[in-house]
Amino acid sequence: xxxxxxxxxxxxxxxxxxxxxxxxxxxxxxxxxxxxxxxxxxxxxxxxxxxxxxxxxxxxxxxxxxxxxxxxxxxxxxxxxxxxxxxxxxxxxxxxxxxxxxxxxxxxxxxxxxxxxxxxxxxxxxxxxxxxxx
Amino acid sequence: xxxxxxxxxxxxxxxxxxxxxxxxxxxxxxxxxxxxxxxxxxxxxxxxxxxxxxxxxxxxxxxxxxxxxxxxxxxxxxxxxxxxxxxxxxxxxxxxxxxxxxxxxxxxxxxxxxxxxxxxxxxxxxxxxxxxxxxxxxxxxxxxxxxxxxxxxxxxxxxxxxxxxxxxxxxxxxxxxxxxxxxxxxxxxxxxxxxxxxxxxxxxxxxxxxxxxxxxxxxxxxxxxxxxxxxxxxxxxxxxxxxxxxxxxxxxxxxxxxxxxxxxxxxxxxxxxxxxxxxxxxxxxxxxxxxxxxxxxxxxxxxxxxxxxxxxxxxxxxxxxxxxxxxxxxxxxxxxxxxxxxxxxxxxxxxxxxxxxxxxxxxxxxxx
Numbered sequence: 001x002x003x004x005x006x007x008x009x010x011x012x013x014x015x016x017x018x019x020x021x022x023x024x025x026x027x028x029x030x031x032x033x034x035x036x037x038x039x040x041x042x043x044x045x046x047x048x049x050x051x052x053x054x055x056x057x058x059x060x061x062x063x064x065x066x067x068x069x070x071x072x073x074x075x076x077x078x079x080x081x082x083x084x085x086x087x088x089x090x091x092x093x094x095x096x097x098x099x100x101x102x103x104x105x106x107x108x109x110x111x112x113x114x115x116x117x118x119x120x121x122x123x124x125x126x127x128x129x130x131x132x133x134x
Numbered sequence: 135x136x137x138x139x140x141x142x143x144x145x146x147x148x149x150x151x152x153x154x155x156x157x158x159x160x161x162x163x164x165x166x167x168x169x170x171x172x173x174x175x176x177x178x179x180x181x182x183x184x185x186x187x188x189x190x191x192x193x194x195x196x197x198x199x200x201x202x203x204x205x206x207x208x209x210x211x212x213x214x215x216x217x218x219x220x221x222x223x224x225x226x227x228x229x230x231x232x233x234x235x236x237x238x239x240x241x242x243x244x245x246x247x248x249x250x251x252x253x254x255x256x257x258x259x260x261x262x263x264x265x266x267x268x269x270x271x272x273x274x275x276x277x278x279x280x281x282x283x284x285x286x287x288x289x290x291x292x293x294x295x296x297x298x299x300x301x302x303x304x305x306x307x308x309x310x311x312x313x314x315x316x317x318x319x320x321x322x323x324x325x326x327x328x329x330x331x332x333x334x335x336x337x338x339x340x341x342x343x344x345x346x347x348x349x350x351x352x353x354x355x356x357x358x359x360x361x362x363x364x365x366x367x368x369x370x371x372x373x374x375x376x377x378x379x380x381x382x383x384x385x386x387x388x389x390x391x392x393x394x395x396x397x398x399x400x401x402x403x404x405x406x407x408x409x410x411x412x413x414x415x416x417x418x419x420x421x422x423x424x425x426x427x428x429x430x431x432x433x434x435x436x437x438x439x440x441x442x443x444x445x446x447x448x449x450x451x452x453x454x455x456x457x458x459x460x461x462x463x464x465x466x467x468x469x470x471x472x473x474x475x476x477x478x479x480x481x482x483x484x485x486x487x488x489x490x491x492x493x494x495x496x497x498x499x500x501x502x
Binding site for chain 1 (some may be wrong): 442
């Protein structure tokens with residue numbers, strides 16, 4: 001299949017490989033630290049069975065859990081640290097699309113440059129919490 | 135999602151390994167890749183022995199595991215009102231989740247469905263977690279699987295980036311809308327709609343046709359302008375077959391709907407992506423499966439960000455699910471060497487029907 005040889009496709013694949021790998025490693029390490037108690041849990045693990053049946057809104061209220069990116073400032077806690085792997089995995093597509101944009105620019109393929117720009121804008125806006133009610 | 139793409143795209147390597155291990159020496163090395171691809175899913179070799187038995191036993195353990203897991207949840211639900219889930223140690227649930235996801239991963243890959251489409255109705259029905267957290271974890275499961283499969287799909291040319299990007303961009307917009315609506319609606323309403331959707335997916339699996347290489351007489355102007363076309367290497371004939379697409383505007387509209395459903399229910403959308411690409415737009419089946427994975431990885435990302443930002447992803451639910459599903463998928467791919475794909479597909483349809491009915495009845499408040 002000739003498309004496998006397109007430069008943007010190969011570059012996308014390379015970045016996707018490394019970012020996904022980084023995300024999985026972070027996911028496993030931080031979860032192990034959370035479960036094994038190497039990092040203290042903000043919401044005690046023993047309390048979770050009484051809380052995970054609540055809706056998101058009720059859970060956040062009951063545990064006083066901050067939303068958005070505030071978990072970044074409490075990375076010394078197991079439940080917050082567990083979010084880093086999830087954030088890396090969720091960010092893989094943004095990184096991949098960003099690295100292929102210069103290729104489309106060089107090829108003067110403005111249609112795909114615009115599509116990439118829009119895709120990154122949507123993903124970045126979602127990541128930034130533009131659509132979220134806090 | 136343990137996705138159609140993972141099924142189709144892992145097949146050559148897996149079946150080659152299967153053939154090398156289980157077929158007579160004289161037949162394995164001479165069989166062409168295409169021949170092995172065509173024959174293995176339907177062939178069960180007598181030489182497979184103990185390993186095959188273990189895999190079969192593992193497969194048939196799944197319904198038993200689901201029932202066993204359903205029992206404590208049911209018993210607890212019927213128990214005290216004050217602390218309904220406190221009777222079971224906290225670590226039992228993530229461990230049970232890991233085990234169930236391992237089994238789901240095993241059957242999702244050979245059945246050609248995504249893990250998310252099994253995950254959300256089963257975990258949402260039989261585990262004590264709120265549907266918000268289940269859908270958040272389901273999206274992460276779907277996205278992780280698609281991301282993991284992505285690099286090899288792109289390198290092998292099984293996924294086409296120029297086909298995937300416009301559709302992924304559209305689907306990522308609508309998946310945010312779906313996620314927003316899903317977290318705003320009452321859980322029982324979402325659960326009821328999910329039950330109906332899962333039953334619809336089971337119906338689609340029973341009735342859907344596939345076209346290995348659809349005939350596209352004339353590409354539409356939009357796909358021509360975007361340069362969406364490619365060259366597919368047909369392993370059976372050994373020929374390079376050019377492909378092109380049609381009905382691109384209709385495809386964009388359909389992916390708007392698919393993305394919305396994926397974000398709303400957290401089920402991913404491989405079950406819908408592949409038929410849309412293959413039957414509507416005329417993409418060859420394997421390119422459709424590979425490109426579907428790329429679309430899913432981008433579209434799920436936007437909805438996952440929304441769930442993460444809203445606090446609807448709990449690591450204690452999401453991480454064991456992702457790890458269990460990924461590990462199960464590796465075993466599941468080997469199942470194709472010992473069981474007919476149609477048997478596994480029928481099992482998945484049966485599970486979807488059961489989980490769909492359970493989800494629907496739970497949403498309606500009939501079977502809590």
